[in-house]
Amino acid sequence: MQQDNNRQQQTPAPPKENMKARTATAVGYVVVLVGLIAMKACIPDGYGAIGFDLLFWAISLIGAYEFMRAMGCISRAQWWCTMTTCALIIPTFVITKMVLEAKGDPQAWLPALLVLMSVCSLGAMVTAAMLVFDFGNSDLRSTTSSLFCILYCGVLCSVSSNINHMDTNSLLGVTLMFCITVAVDTFALLFGKMFGKAIPLKLAPHTSPNKTVVGFVGGIIGGILAAIVVWGIGCGLEAFRLEYYGKFSPLGILVLISIPTSILAQLGDLFESAIKRGCGVKDMGKLLPGHGGVLDRFDSMLFASVSIVVCFMIIR
Secondary structure (H helix, E strand, O other), X not given: OHHHHHHHHHOOOOHHHHHHHHHHHXXXXXXXXXXXXXXXXXXXXXXXXXXXXXXXXXXXXXXXHHHHHHHOOOOHHHHHHHHHHHHHHHHHHHHHHHHHHHOOOOOOHHHHHHHHHHHHHHHHHHHHXXXXXXXXXXXXXXXXXXXXXXHHHHHHHHHHHHHHOOOOOHHHHHHHHHHHHHHHHHHHHHHHHHHOOOOOOEEEOOOEEEEEHHHHHHHHHHHHHHHHHHHHHHHHOHHHOOOOOOOOOHHHHHHHHHHHHHHHHHHHHHHHHHHHXXXXXXXXXXXXXXXXXXXXXXXXXXXXXXXXXXXXXXXX
């Protein structure tokens, strides 16, 4: 009887039930995202941005937990060092920047960034030191995995928080990042299903056999369309308008930003697939029904955020 119950628990959900769960999770995702955007747009003095900071902080912590559980080789001491570091990176950056801005410091981002780098460096050094002082439990593989987790889940999530606190175009940057990543995933899937059989060239067959080159191109097209939609929103709502005084058109700038962002978003998805394949797991977690874990949902965002912040620094 117990074996029958175990078999029932291991039976995958029927496609219809899985699709319902996936749809419900996607709707909840959109509702939360719209609410956070509204909060950021309506609450003055930067306090509205705290909602997104909490989201990025949660992604960092839960993602670190999922990653270390999937790796299965992290010592207890390094587990705590890694989680503590990931828990401190975003809050120390945000608090430092907001305190300095309240004092009228026009260059508040620089000390805040230095604090962020210091926390990352200190956490990485303490984690690495466990290889010496906790040698019986912490080996080289455990140390390497812990340091990589700090970089992947801690540092990359902090890039999104940097976008959230840019002096200009911060609301536009956050909105663009999320819209592009959602559109990239959607259009890559649609193009893959519609044209994948006619053009069966695989993008990364050893990492993600279902992803095709035509899906990759579709993802870029989806990212461009998302940028156009965000530009249209900016035409109607000043809060979403690009603050740029160069010779190029705002639409052209957003389209140009969307191309590397779309490429990196898909690279992030492939990178996550490579991690899961290396760890021998299908999903990083089960927190989000129909999607898997937090890293399964936000892997594209982690890489896309780098493109967004670099592009906005260039046009600043």
